[in-house]
Amino acid sequence: MSNPRASAEMLPPTMMSQQMLATMGSTLASFMFIWAIIRQYCPYELRRFLERYSHRVTGYFYPYIKISIHEFTGDRLKRSEAYSAVEAYLSSNTSKSAKRLKAEMVKDSSNLVLSMDEYERVTDDFRGAKVWWVLSKSQEKRFYKLTFHKKYRDIITADYLNHVVNEGKEIRVRNRQRKLYTNSPGYKWPSYKQTMWSHIVFEHPATFETMALDPEKKKEIIEDLVTFSKSKDFYARIGKAWKRGYLLYGPPGTGKSTMIAAMANLLGYDIYDLELTAVKDNTELRKLLIETTSKSIIVIEDIDCSLDLTGQRKKRGAAEKGFSEEEVTLSGLLNFIDGLWSACGGERVVVFTTNYVEKLDPALIRRGRMDKHIELSYCTFDGFRVLAKNYLRIESHEMFEEIEKLMGVTKMTPADVAENLMPKSPNDNPEKCLLNFIQALEEAMEEGAKKKDEEIKEHQIKRFEPSKFHPTVKKLSQFLEFHLIRKERNHLHLLRLNINQTLSRR
Numbered sequence: 001m002s003n004p005r006a007s008a009e010m011l012p013p014t015m016m017s018q019q020m021l022a023t024m025g026s027t028l029a030s031f032m033f034i035w036a037i038i039r040q041y042c043p044y045e046l047r048r049f050l051e052r053y054s055h056r057v058t059g060y061f062y063p064y065i066k067i068s069i070h071e072f073t074g075d076r077l078k079r080s081e082a083y084s085a086v087e088a089y090l091s092s093n094t095s096k097s098a099k100r101l102k103a104e105m106v107k108d109s110s111n112l113v114l115s116m117d118e119y120e121r122v123t124d125d126f127r128g129a130k131v132w133w134v135l136s137k138s139q140e141k142r143f144y145k146l147t148f149h150k151k152y153r154d155i156i157t158a159d160y161l162n163h164v165v166n167e168g169k170e171i172r173v174r175n176r177q178r179k180l181y182t183n184s185p186g187y188k189w190p191s192y193k194q195t196m197w198s199h200i201v202f203e204h205p206a207t208f209e210t211m212a213l214d215p216e217k218k219k220e221i222i223e224d225l226v227t228f229s230k231s232k233d234f235y236a237r238i239g240k241a242w243k244r245g246y247l248l249y250g251p252p253g254t255g256k257s258t259m260i261a262a263m264a265n266l267l268g269y270d271i272y273d274l275e276l277t278a279v280k281d282n283t284e285l286r287k288l289l290i291e292t293t294s295k296s297i298i299v300i301e302d303i304d305c306s307l308d309l310t311g312q313r314k315k316r317g318a319a320e321k322g323f324s325e326e327e328v329t330l331s332g333l334l335n336f337i338d339g340l341w342s343a344c345g346g347e348r349v350v351v352f353t354t355n356y357v358e359k360l361d362p363a364l365i366r367r368g369r370m371d372k373h374i375e376l377s378y379c380t381f382d383g384f385r386v387l388a389k390n391y392l393r394i395e396s397h398e399m400f401e402e403i404e405k406l407m408g409v410t411k412m413t414p415a416d417v418a419e420n421l422m423p424k425s426p427n428d429n430p431e432k433c434l435l436n437f438i439q440a441l442e443e444a445m446e447e448g449a450k451k452k453d454e455e456i457k458e459h460q461i462k463r464f465e466p467s468k469f470h471p472t473v474k475k476l477s478q479f480l481e482f483h484l485i486r487k488e489r490n491h492l493h494l495l496r497l498n499i500n501q502t503l504s505r506r
């Protein structure tokens with residue numbers, strides 16, 4: 001008879017592992033059996049003790065730490081912020097390594113979001129520490145489980161988790177569907193969240209690239225915005241609220257509203273379009289501003305029209321009549337904006353636009369409130385080139401020389417240039433559009449010259465109004481006026497006689 005040891009030694013490796021598995025299986029089965037008996041017959045206290053003890057024993061030999069992040073915690077109605085952040089982080093960082101992914105259209109997200117599927121395991125590396133993430137499910141509740149070696153406990157709990165949550169939040173903000181909020185009066189859908197803003201999805205195609213603007217100026221504005229959006233720590237260090245104010249001014253059709261859309265697209269911010277004329281009073285204004293979220297641009301268009309800029313005087317007048325709090329005042333606006341900016345942590349950009357910068361109260365636009373004043377003006381030749389590229393897809397043409405000459409002596413807003421370059425029928429080719437544009441430029445030039453003539457005349461007439469005439473000239477003109485009238489009277493009389501004679505001869 002062969003002894004079992006020798007036979008085991010002679011067995012091929014596969015057979016050997018099969019035998020080992022079988023032994024392990026039977027040991028496990030026996031253990032489960034014993035455990036079931038213990039569970040059934042042991043008193044509760046003893047069971048708890050055994051469980052705790054076994055955990056401690058495994059903890060001693062098992063060098064890994066596990067952290068779970070549940071989808072719903074406590075109040076089950078609300079999804080955990082940490083879970084959503086981890087989900088966003090993992091979907092962007094592991095979608096390349098995970099083999100089973102699920103694609104979903106998430107609420108408030110602008111595109112399809114890929115995330116790891118249930119029970120899929122992915123690894124991540126953080127400063128040399130290796131971690132594993134698994135998406136698990138227990139009793140229909142999903143949770144992420146993070147596993148790492150206990151020697152990395154400090155680095156993971158102190159830094160890695162923060163890094164995951166912060167990056168996840170940023171990814172969520174980047175991927176979210178952006179919104180355009182307005183406070184215009186009109187019907188509002190009844191909602192359980194009584195908010196004062198109504199919103200639509202913001203999908204404006206404007207970008208700085210497609211804007212007709214002096215290239216230097218464009219670069220400066222983009223750099224200013226990007227620097228601002230990345231300066232959280234800087235603002236915190238200097239003890240200043242994280243805000244920046246822009247004043248955009250210039251004639252109608254020079255791209256003020258377009259630039260606001262381009263700013264929002266560059267930074268990925270929402271827009272709050274504040275219609276001041278629809279705001280009842282300072283209290284309502286305060287509520288509206290408090291409801292704005294971070295990463296947003298608060299816009300007040302045509303600030304000169306929407307607010308009585310002689311606010312101070314009016315307020316005094318109103319106070320005399322006893323209703324000083326009844327309306328939105330300049331000082332109210334300034335106080336609330338300053339107050340809001342200093343009270344809220346998140347970044348905010350505030351933009352005012354106007355056609356008449358000279359009408360604005362200096363208090364409204366002083367540096368610190370409106371940090372950057374940007375003038376948008378008539379279209380330059382560089383601006384035209386951007387528009388020609390956008391509208392006609394051409395970067396150069398023999399007609400450009402003529403256009404450059406004409407643009408040097410003609411004022412045309414980018415909105416008019418854009419309109420003239422726009423093909424008007426499916427058969428319009430770039431040449432036709434450029435010819436149309438040249439024609440429009442020539443007309444604008446003629447019109448400009450005519451207008452200038454009229455202005456000169458008007459100016460002269462104004463300068464020589466009768467009260468300013470020399471006394472001799474005054475007398476002379478009175479004399480002439482009298483005689484001219486008398487001459488006319490004589491003419492009329494002669495005419496009457498003539499007609500009378502002709503008629504009586506018949």
Ligand SMILES: Nc1ncnc2c1ncn2[C@@H]1O[C@H](COP(=O)(O)OP(=O)(O)OP(=O)(O)O)[C@@H](O)[C@H]1O
Binds near residue numbers: 210255416418
């Ligand atoms: N600088 C520009 N670059 C590209 N397109 C422009 C520019 N300025 C104006 N446009 C075009 O003209 C249209 C009108 O411009 P926009 O509404 O931005 O002007 P605005 O300065 O806000 O005028 P208003 O003072 O009347 O509000 C836009 O839809 C855009 O297509």
Ligand SMILES: [Mg+2]
Binds near residue numbers: 256301
């Ligand atoms: Mg506008």
